[in-house]
Amino acid sequence: MTRRVGYLATTWAGSYGILALVWTLTGSGFPFGHNNPNGDQNLLRDLSPNLGAPVFAVVLLATAVAAMAMTGRHAERLRGAPRIALLTFGWLVVAGLLLAVPDVSLLAIAGYAPMLIIGAPFGWPPIDYSEVFTWSLLNQAWCVLGGLLLARAILTWQFATRDACVACGRGDTPSKWATAESAKRWGKWAAYIAAAIPVFYAVSRLAWFVGIPFGISKEFLSDLTESGATIAGAGLGTFAVVGGILTLGLVQRWGEVFPRWMIGLAGRRVPIKLAVVPATLVAVAVTTASVSLLSTGTILDAAGGGMATLPMTLWPLWGVALGAATLAYYLRRRGRCATCDSNA
Incomplete structure (x- = not known):
């Protein structure tokens, strides 16, 4: 499995x-x-195709060579400067793929996706889907997928070159912060923060939907209502609440064992990947959006925009907190490793 990820990357x-x-x-x-x-809020917004295309080609082909080298057993013997250089290059590419190439569009699509799917058969919202799912957006999603694959491949090789288990990363002297007991403590705080921020966003949007000008003027609320923005905001707010509740599952019993009301699944263990994979994708999307908006100063401007934009200032914290909560959930539930038999 570990080498398969390397070949896929x-x-x-x-x-x-x-x-x-x-x-x-x-x-x-x-x-x-x-x-x-x-791409007005994309970090690559000023990149010309004449420069960008060859740079992408060189970096990606070099990355393919590096990933193949990491997958081979001979590379596990690398130590010192060559190892550091290869890891530095690899992680810089991962950072670029996950943080520089995508922008806030991915988070926007993730937020609106339920409404788009539910409303599509009824012709609502009245939009041109070709203008939403653009060639650029598809490539951004493809880069995120590649970045995650590459991150896993690099992490596997990093484990191997420090004589740790390639599957779980545990060695002879496990880190105290990564123990299940420790992860339970710090993961709880991370999960609460990650759950509270989207709910904070939802409060204002749901209030506007029912006609309460929470944090904005009545005139502005009237404009939002006439344009239909309050309906879209209510949809986003509803799914934000759902997301906040699901985030709490990372530290609650029902996040480990399906509750009794789930017929056919009640009492069964929740697969770790069922929680970790979507939570990781959302954490990446939120963090990417934060970097994108920070690059244009939008988040700083949002601090003075009232409740219409204030929740946006918490996105960087949301992304980090959700990522930490997801990691803690994994560390807490991973149990004994099938590869090295470690349970530390």
């Missing part, structure tokens, strides 16, 4: 690097920078 980087090479040679298809119609 290599395949992803290599194939995407070849596509970037095609963009370079043909002069068309590059989805970022000047070619992104909705």
Whole structure:
């Protein structure tokens, strides 16, 4: 399984690097920078295709070579400066794929997705889906997938080169912060923070939906109501509350064992990946959106915009807290490793 992730990361980087090479040679298809119609808040917004395409090609093809090298057993013997250099390059690429390439669009789509899916058969909302699911957005999602694959491959190799278990990362002297008991303590606080922030956002949106001008003027609320924005806000607010409740599952009993009212699943253990995978994706989306908005100063401006924008200032904390809560959930529930038999 561990080597399979390495091969998948290599395949992803290599194939995407070849596509970037095609963009370079043909002069068309590059989805970022000047070619992104909705990229005003993207970190790559000033990148020209003439420069961006060849840079992507070189970096991605080099990443494919590095990922393949990490997957081989001979690379596990690397120590010292070569190991540090390879890890530095790999993690910088991961950071770029997860934080620099995507922007707030991914979080927006995640928030509106339930409404888009439910409303599509009824022709609501009246939007052109081709303008929503753009070539740039699809590439952003593809980069996030590749970034996560590459992160897992690098982490596996990092474990192997420090003589730790390639599956769980535990060695002869496990870190105290990573023990189940320790993760239970700090993970609880992280989960509470990560759950509270989206609920804080939801309070204002649901209040506006029922006609309460919470944190805004009556005139502004009237404008929002006439434009239909309060309906969309209520939808986002509702799903934000659901997200906050699900986040609490990372530290509650029902997040480990399906509750009695879930017919057919009651009493069964909740698969760890069922909680970790979606929580990780949301944490990445929130953090990416935060970096995107920080780069334009939008988050700083939001602090003075009242309840219409104030919750946005907490997004950086939300992303970090949700990521920490997800990690704590995994550490607390992973149990005995099937590879190294460690249970520390």
